Structure formats: structure tokens, C-alpha cells
Amino acid sequence: MNKKRDRLEIIHDILYVVREKKDKALQTHILYKSNLSHQMLTEYLSELLTKGFMIEMTDKKGKKHYELTDKGYNYLKDYNIIRGFVDSYGLG
Amino acid sequence: MTFSTLSPTWFFGYDVVMELAFAITCLVISLFAFKIFKVTDQRQIKLFGISFGIISASYFAQSLFNFLIISELNENISAAIELNSVLLFDAFGILVHVILMTTGLAVLAYMTLRTEKARIFWFMLALTMLGIFLSVNKIYMFYLFMSLYCIFLVIHFTENYFRHRQGKTLLIALAFLFLLFGNIHFLISVNHQLFYVIGHALELLAYVLIIINLYLVLRK
Numbered sequence: 001m002n003k004k005r006d007r008l009e010i011i012h013d014i015l016y017v018v019r020e021k022k023d024k025a026l027q028t029h030i031l032y033k034s035n036l037s038h039q040m041l042t043e044y045l046s047e048l049l050t051k052g053f054m055i056e057m058t059d060k061k062g063k064k065h066y067e068l069t070d071k072g073y074n075y076l077k078d079y080n081i082i083r084g085f086v087d088s089y090g091l092g
Numbered sequence: 093m094t095f096s097t098l099s100p101t102w103f104f105g106y107d108v109v110m111e112l113a114f115a116i117t118c119l120v121i122s123l124f125a126f127k128i129f130k131v132t133d134q135r136q137i138k139l140f141g142i143s144f145g146i147i148s149a150s151y152f153a154q155s156l157f158n159f160l161i162i163s164e165l166n167e168n169i170s171a172a173i174e175l176n177s178v179l180l181f182d183a184f185g186i187l188v189h190v191i192l193m194t195t196g197l198a199v200l201a202y203m204t205l206r207t208e209k210a211r212i213f214w215f216m217l218a219l220t221m222l223g224i225f226l227s228v229n230k231i232y233m234f235y236l237f238m239s240l241y242c243i244f245l246v247i248h249f250t251e252n253y254f255r256h257r258q259g260k261t262l263l264i265a266l267a268f269l270f271l272l273f274g275n276i277h278f279l280i281s282v283n284h285q286l287f288y289v290i291g292h293a294l295e296l297l298a299y300v301l302i303i304i305n306l307y308l309v310l311r312k
Contacts, residue, residue: 008132051133075131082128084309088260090252091136
């Protein structure tokens with residue numbers, strides 16, 4: 001049985017999908033892989049864009065996709081340490 | 093009532109070193125929390141970093157003023173002049189330590205509430221400060237409030253342990269339990285000096301556990 005994910009884990013999952021898609025992730029890819037409702041995903045994407053974890057790009061056909069910034073890559077790289085610290089003090 | 097009179101004379105100097113060690117430990121935790129905040133942008137983590145930063149400053153102040161008192165006492169004993177400056181250092185040192193430690197623990201307690209309403213924090217802080225500074229025995233009241241905050245934090249960290257049953261969460265729950273016991277000993281030390289020493293020993297144990305936790309987190 002899966003436990004309920006917290007914010008940090010959901011952010012990790014979204015950024016992970018974007019990285020796995022080699023920075024060419026469409027919103028539908030993220031929606032499918034991150035297991036979130038459309039409304040929740042929109043809120044998270046808006047937060048991640050505002051806080052500079054990723055950027056939104058538009059290709060020649062007008063399709064939007066997402067790319068990670070350095071901050072996004074650092075989050076994924078340091079996730080285990082972040083998780084350990086946050087869990088220790090119940091900050092999640 | 094002063095800190096210097098709470099401490100037995102043979103413990104002068106040891107308390108300064110221990111308080112300095114607590115200050116450095118809290119500073120390390122605070123800086124680490126800010127490093128994590130920079131990556132995550134989570135408000136809880138920022139509040140946590142701020143609280144440990146303020147607690148660190150309170151220990152630095154306590155250590156510095158206790159050091160100044162000891163230096164001044166040694167000088168005055170040899171020069172046989174009046175001890176007004178000692179009393180001044182003591183009173184000012186207590187004031188700075190009480191204000192910073194109260195604010196630091198209030199921020200930490202506020203952080204556990206997971207609310208965005210800043211008014212709750214200011215209400216908690218004002219209530220605590222008024223309770224301390226309007227009481228007859230300010231030191232006693234200070235340690236009483238600190239013990240109450242610690243009880244609140246022990247409950248939070250124990251609940252956290254039951255949510256994430258890991259060695260790391262257990263270490264933090266135990267650390268805050270030792271901090272609570274330490275504060276209770278400081279409360280009693282107003283009448284019995286030995287409890288001031290035991291209070292420091294318990295705090296030392298708590299900060300050792302916090303450092304072990306940080307080591308385990310970084311070892312991943």
C-alpha cells in the first residue's frame with residue numbers, strides 16, 4: 001500500500017519526469033507519470049516555474065514543454081539529503 | 093538572580109566552553125537548513141533555519157558574557173575593587189540570552205504549527221516575554237516557559253518519530269527530550285547549583301545527538 005506523498009516528494013516526482021524526458025517533457029507526460037489530478041499538477045507547475053525549478057519553452061509548432069534549471073537539477077541531486085533532514089525534524 | 097550565581101564556582105569556565113559548543117552546533121544546523129531552503133524554497137525549512145540561528149546567537153551571547161564575568165571576577169579579586177561591572181555584564185548577558193532564546197524557541201514552536209498566520213507567532217512571543225519580564229523571579233519564569241516550549245517540541249518530534257520510524261527521527265526526539273530535562277534542571281538550579289551542571293550535561297547530550305543525526309543525514 002502506497003503512503004500519501006508530501007509536497008517535497010511530489011516536486012521530486014515532477015522534476016524526475018522532466019529529467020527522464022531529457023528536458024522535453026510535455027504536460028501530458030508529467031500528468032501521466034506524476035499521478036496527480038490536472039488541477040493539482042497545474043498548481044505545482046506554476047509553483048515550480050515561479051520558484052525557478054524549471055522553465056517553460058514553446059517549440060516551433062507552438063507546443064509547450066518543460067526544461068529543468070540548475071536549481072531543479074540540484075534538487076534531484078540532493079534529494080536524499082533533503083529527505084533525510086526534513087524527515088528528521090518533521091519539516092515536510 | 094543571575095546566571096553566575098546559578099553556577100558552582102568549580103564549573104566556571106566549563107560552562108563557557110559548553111555554551112560555545114552549543115552555539116556552534118546550532119549555527120551549523122541553521123546554515124545547513126538554509127542550504128536546504130535554497131534548494132527547496134519551503135517556508136518550514138526557512139523558519140527552522142531562522143530559529144536555530146537565533147538559538148545559536150543566544151548561546152554565543154551566554155558564553156561571551158559568562159566569559160567576561162569570569163575574566164572580570166579574576167581581575168577584581170586580584171585588584172580588590174568593586175564588582176559593579178560583573179553585575180552589569182551578568183544582567184546584560186541574561187537579558188540578551190533570555191530574549192534570543194525565547195524568540196528562537198518561539199519560532200521553532202510556531203514552525204511546527206504549520207500556519208501562515210504571523211499573528212499567532214507574535215501573540216506567542218508577546219505572551220512569553222510579558223510573562224517573563226513582569227514576573228518577580230524572571231530567571232525562574234524564563235526556564236519555566238522554556239520547559240513548556242520544550243514539552244510542546246518533544247510532542248512534535250515524538251509524533252514525527254511515530255510517522256517515520258527511523259533511527260534519525262528517534263535521535264531528534266531524544267535530543268529534545270534531553271533539552272527538556274536540561275531546562276527542568278535549570279529551573280531547579282535556582283535553588284541548587286549542582287542542577288545547573290546537570291542541566292549543561294543534558295544539553296550537551298542533546299546536541300551530541302543532533303550532530304550524530306546530521307552526520308547520518310549527510311552520510312547518505
